[in-house]
Amino acid sequence: MEEDETAQARKIMSDIPQLAGFRGSLERMGGLTNKVYRAGEYCLRIPGEGTEEYIDRANEAVAAREAAAAGVSPEVIHADPNTGIMVTQFIDDAVTMTPEEFKRRDKSPDRAGRAFSLLHKSSAVFPFRFELFAMIDEYLGILSTKDVELPDGYHDVVAEAESVREALSKNELPLAPCHCDPLCENFLDTGERIWIVDWEYSGMNDPMWDLGDLSVEGSFDADQDEEMLAAYFSGEVQDYDRSRMVIYKAMCDLLWTLWGLIQLANNNPAEDFRAYADGRFARAKALMSDPSFESHLATIRKGRD
Numbered sequence: 001m002e003e004d005e006t007a008q009a010r011k012i013m014s015d016i017p018q019l020a021g022f023r024g025s026l027e028r029m030g031g032l033t034n035k036v037y038r039a040g041e042y043c044l045r046i047p048g049e050g051t052e053e054y055i056d057r058a059n060e061a062v063a064a065r066e067a068a069a070a071g072v073s074p075e076v077i078h079a080d081p082n083t084g085i086m087v088t089q090f091i092d093d094a095v096t097m098t099p100e101e102f103k104r105r106d107k108s109p110d111r112a113g114r115a116f117s118l119l120h121k122s123s124a125v126f127p128f129r130f131e132l133f134a135m136i137d138e139y140l141g142i143l144s145t146k147d148v149e150l151p152d153g154y155h156d157v158v159a160e161a162e163s164v165r166e167a168l169s170k171n172e173l174p175l176a177p178c179h180c181d182p183l184c185e186n187f188l189d190t191g192e193r194i195w196i197v198d199w200e201y202s203g204m205n206d207p208m209w210d211l212g213d214l215s216v217e218g219s220f221d222a223d224q225d226e227e228m229l230a231a232y233f234s235g236e237v238q239d240y241d242r243s244r245m246v247i248y249k250a251m252c253d254l255l256w257t258l259w260g261l262i263q264l265a266n267n268n269p270a271e272d273f274r275a276y277a278d279g280r281f282a283r284a285k286a287l288m289s290d291p292s293f294e295s296h297l298a299t300i301r302k303g304r305d
Contacts, residue, residue: 009037009044012085016078018042019087030096030185032270033263038090042077045198047084050266053142054259055200057084059128063202064088066177070122072115072196091195094188099219102184109224111194112187112214113231119196120176120207130180130203132251133165139258146265151257151281160288161254164247167300168206173244178205182214208241212248216283240304243296250293253284 006026013019019039027038033048047055058081067073068088078087095101102108136158143150179186181201188195211232215225229237229245260277263270287293 066124097187109228110231113228124177128203130205175204243299
């Protein structure tokens, strides 16, 4: 199987001018849904099977180039908006982050906060608008055509989240270019700066989504959250922004529960996606049932000081 996949990668490379002459070894890298290879100074990304159901590759190609121009992502060498095949510059001497690396590497939450700030304050404009509740509806629509069960009580929790929708819409933040899917593995740390990769889900969004989602993905503790927030805001953090970030911790789990079930339905072998989806849903419910959650909603309804 691995030999077949490598042969497929080399066939794809033969049609890309920058990679056509490459005869060195291919290094398979991470990826939950896609196949990613290092080919010398370049990184080749081949989309996973079934991803065309929920990824707009034309939007992704624009966002990847915009993020590179903003200085937070590697240069895009090749991007096919039809097939989703993408080649970017490989970042040397960078560590692919994990929750453990975010704890081990000094000031890495600080560097992530600064990278987000650079992206969100840039002039980049992404073609897609990332709308949480519309995406929940879209993913539910996809799942309605597949033989997979939602976690017990999922629709009830979505109904409870109407209070979140109301609070967020009452005091909307200006939309910013956001990554929207900040898995730790999408962060490459050189020790001096962090690069962000993989723009499949990127769009114009509330910037606090990115911080809340990374906090969840990285299993950040309170100190890591504060380090990231302080770097992002270059100093003092308002309760309003902190509360907004916490709310999005629950909402990202609510959304990515459905994403996990789509992977399960598509027989993605990368992980136990039943356990993934059930775990994310349990975490969303736990955070939403915590007494502090209503307090954070009240802070958001009140607005900025």
